[in-house]
Amino acid sequence: MNTSDKLSQWLSQLQAMSSATWAARSAIAGAGLVALVLPGVQSWDQMDAIPLAGAFLLVACVMLPDSLAALLFLATICVGWLMRAPNDLSWDLVLTGIALLVVHLASAFAGQMPSYAVAGRQVLRKWLLPATIAILLGPVVAVAAALVRDAAVRGSLVVTVAALIAATGAVWYASGSSMGESGN
């Protein structure tokens, strides 16, 4: 298949894109744009490379949702916050977190079917509860962290170790032993 064939096939698939795929990819684009723009309007000075790399990765993410592009996009935005942002909890951070989560979920949804596949609304039935909880988790964690910080809790070493163990346990469980297996 030469380039023109691939291009025409891609165009025909674009033409035949289902409404579910349109919605998912629009969500990726919209939420990705929010995640890109929000750090740019902050008072701290963002690295110049972040918007450029982010924009390129966002386009790749919309085109190829079932690829590493989404991981790299999320990582880029997080690196932008990590490198320059002050260690502060703000509503912009919460919004960015929600936007990143939406990019992740929409990419996961769009990546599980071909762009031209027809899907009804009921395919999102099992997604609503975990997605809602995950979206609410960001603000809750932010508020809780702000409260703990202002309360100046003692014994922060114990809290840090406990959080580290909990985070490791959660990640270990989420990754599952199957990650490294070749199959049954």
Place this chain on the structure above:
Amino acid sequence: MSWRPTHAQVRAVSLAAVLLLIAVLGRRPDMAVLGLPLAFVAAWGRYLRPHEEPVLESELDADVLFEGQATTYRLKVSEALDPDIDLVVMSLVRTPWFRYDPPQAAVAESVADGAVTVEVGVRSERWGLRQLEHPTVIATSVLGGYRVQVKAAEALAVSTLPLRDGFEAVDAVPRPAGLVGLHRSRRPGEGTELAGVRPFRTGDRLRRINWKVSARTRELHVTSTWSDRDTEVVILLDTGAEVGISEGIDGRSSSLDTAVRAAASIAEHYLRHGDRVRLIDTGTAAGGVRAGSGRAHLRRILDVLVHADRRGRQQDEYQLARRHRIRSDSLVLVLSPLLRQGILGYIVTLVHSGCTVIAVDTLPPDVADVIDLEQHDARTWPLAWRLRLLERRAELDRLGDLGVPTVGWRGAGTLDEVLRDAARVSAAPRMRS
């Protein structure tokens, strides 16, 4: 194949791990705000990871269709489905001469109550026997965390019969073997001679219903008649060349398309009227069918016509004359683009043996405009065709001089005029030499 983590699951796990690690070690609560929702999504996906691979089976509502008819390709779970499976996505590889609904033949269905059925409409657009390609089936878990490619279901074949338009011709047959009054026809069919009263069968005309008997027996009965005539109709199908472009039932037809569809329509018409119909293939692609009558015989002819698109060795006029002996009182309908010398020579042989021959021209009218620019010269190709068509016109005129009328296929009514002429000629008094 087993359930594998998707890019989404790997993304959620790795990002959550890194962000939470930085949050805890670097005392950065902002990273926890970004990482904890992802960790939750990853844990949810892991918790609801399916373990059983779904076993799916495919089926078609109907594996024998007429051209233009549609059926449903259905993918079903054969056993209990793992409740943690969220979505089953089926994508059929599109096969030529089939149109799908949805057009890209890909459907995603969510699992509800441990069951899922994925359906795709399939419309057959050209006669023939074809296999539908294996579908690609993928099952995914909740939040797209894990996926498995399900083993392909067995390939299913669809046989498309070349019969669509109702063909009608006048009842005039040059030399009917059975005549009402003198020699009653041996076969039931359309006629006026009473054969009996029998229960209604699918396909019977409503006007044949015997209401008195039906009312008495409380079951539909029809009055059956003997056929008014009983002629052997020989359909000679030229499978030697396919000229023109075939675009299926809704587009342009090649010469072979027209010939096959015409053969099916003519056979259906004459069999409905109680005649005996025989099919002869000039090659070995379709094979032939011996003379016979009735509905089962129509099905035999249609089943043979389905294979006419295969390339077969063609027979010359001598081989045709030797292998296919045709009774002199038969009505022979030649379905051909009339381009090969072999078929023209065989027609002459049939005329000399006393058969009534009618040539049905299946050559597409726009044949000179069909140009393959990779193989043909755009300037000389139409000119070459014009010359060939002039030669062909002269050959058809010579056939006309021998008493072989040539008509183009137009569906119903195509043969009316030539059949009337042939009946008139055969009924006229003959001069003995």
